[in-house]
Amino acid sequence: MSPKVLNGKWLSKQFEQRLRLRVVSEKEKLGAVPGLAVLLVGEDPASGYYVRTKSKVATRCGFQTFDERLPASASFDDVAAVLTRFNEDANIHGILLQLPLPASLPENKLLDLIDPEKDADGLHPYNQGLLARGDALLKPCTPLGCMHLVDLALSDIESGEGELPKHGLPRGDLSAKHAVVIGRSILVGKPLVQLLLERNATVTTVHSRTAKIEEICRSADILIAAVGRPHLVTSGWVKEGAIVIDVGINRLEDGSLTGDVDYDAVAPICQAITPVPGGVGPMTVAMLMENTFNSFLRSITA
Numbered sequence: 001m002s003p004k005v006l007n008g009k010w011l012s013k014q015f016e017q018r019l020r021l022r023v024v025s026e027k028e029k030l031g032a033v034p035g036l037a038v039l040l041v042g043e044d045p046a047s048g049y050y051v052r053t054k055s056k057v058a059t060r061c062g063f064q065t066f067d068e069r070l071p072a073s074a075s076f077d078d079v080a081a082v083l084t085r086f087n088e089d090a091n092i093h094g095i096l097l098q099l100p101l102p103a104s105l106p107e108n109k110l111l112d113l114i115d116p117e118k119d120a121d122g123l124h125p126y127n128q129g130l131l132a133r134g135d136a137l138l139k140p141c142t143p144l145g146c147m148h149l150v151d152l153a154l155s156d157i158e159s160g161e162g163e164l165p166k167h168g169l170p171r172g173d174l175s176a177k178h179a180v181v182i183g184r185s186i187l188v189g190k191p192l193v194q195l196l197l198e199r200n201a202t203v204t205t206v207h208s209r210t211a212k213i214e215e216i217c218r219s220a221d222i223l224i225a226a227v228g229r230p231h232l233v234t235s236g237w238v239k240e241g242a243i244v245i246d247v248g249i250n251r252l253e254d255g256s257l258t259g260d261v262d263y264d265a266v267a268p269i270c271q272a273i274t275p276v277p278g279g280v281g282p283m284t285v286a287m288l289m290e291n292t293f294n295s296f297l298r299s300i301t302a
């Protein structure tokens with residue numbers, strides 16, 4: 001079997017092009033553009049790379065960007081002061097506190113300080129609560145990106161070629177599908193379960209304490225790995241014809257990036273699969289732009 005390779009780089013570009021046109025149109029009408037603020041604390045090279053990518057994409061979309069850096073020695077109050085300033089700035093509609101933070105800083109307490117209306121990553125407890133209730137203002141970016149990749153897998157759209165149809169990506173029918181999510185983090189695993197349930201999938205979560213994990217994964221029509229263990233998922237974990245979404249980003253000793261899925265072993269047996277890099281990563285960034293744009297629109301109509 002030759003799988004459909006879910007090209008997140010291409011799909012994210014499609015979202016970006018559409019968004020750019022909408023930003024131009026709103027600018028003509030209102031004379032205002034969305035603003036994205038990103039705060040990076042410390043010198044982690046991977047985080048530095050992600051932050052630069054996010055700002056570059058935001059600029060391409062026509063957004064105003066506000067980048068702030070603090071040293072790893074920054075105190076709680078230093079970080080809180082920047083977040084408060086971002087909250088109060090009417091030109092900022094999306095705020096991203098790049099994670100992970102240095103170990104000395106309490107991640108959750110700082111995320112709690114972000115105005116929920118500007119919480120571009122959807123990690124504020126208010127937004128997580130609304131997500132559980134089924135009417136979130138802002139949904140976490142990586143899970144949202146995964147859902148679009150599942151839709152791409154279920155559509156008859158060629159991945160990586162041409163343009164998306166005028167009406168965008170059709171929403172696939174997940175009724176009667178069994179989705180298994182490996183990982184239960186606040187950032188990925190838990191919100192992903194909510195999004196899959198919203199779409200009527202039957203969902204199982206597995207994690208490091210789950211027994212018979214291979215067997216459960218092998219029953220999945222949709223298998224999503226968000227673990228951070230290179231090549232944990234091998235062919236024995238995957239049902240023939242499954243859709244496999246690999247969220248993991250792992251850096252190997254030779255400096256290359258790989259996912260949680262053993263791509264070469266799994267690809268021949270599945271219906272569709274995301275590559276790493278070039279799968280979920282670019283879609284996460286695209287969803288950050290969508291969330292910021294939606295907050296911008298809400299701020300205008302408020």
Ligand code: NAP
Nearest residue numbers: 142183184185188207208226227228247248249280281284
């Ligand atoms: P995390 O907070 O460390 O959570 C990892 C989850 O995996 C935990 O729930 C853990 O279980 C589970 N786990 C660990 N070892 C396992 C094993 N051997 N078998 C089954 N489950 C296991 O990580 P995260 O923030 O969710 O991120 C997961 C991965 O996705 C990382 O590689 C990260 O870099 C990547 N990521 C990618 C993007 C993107 O845009 N592509 C975005 C975010 C994250 P316990 O809860 O039992 O410990």
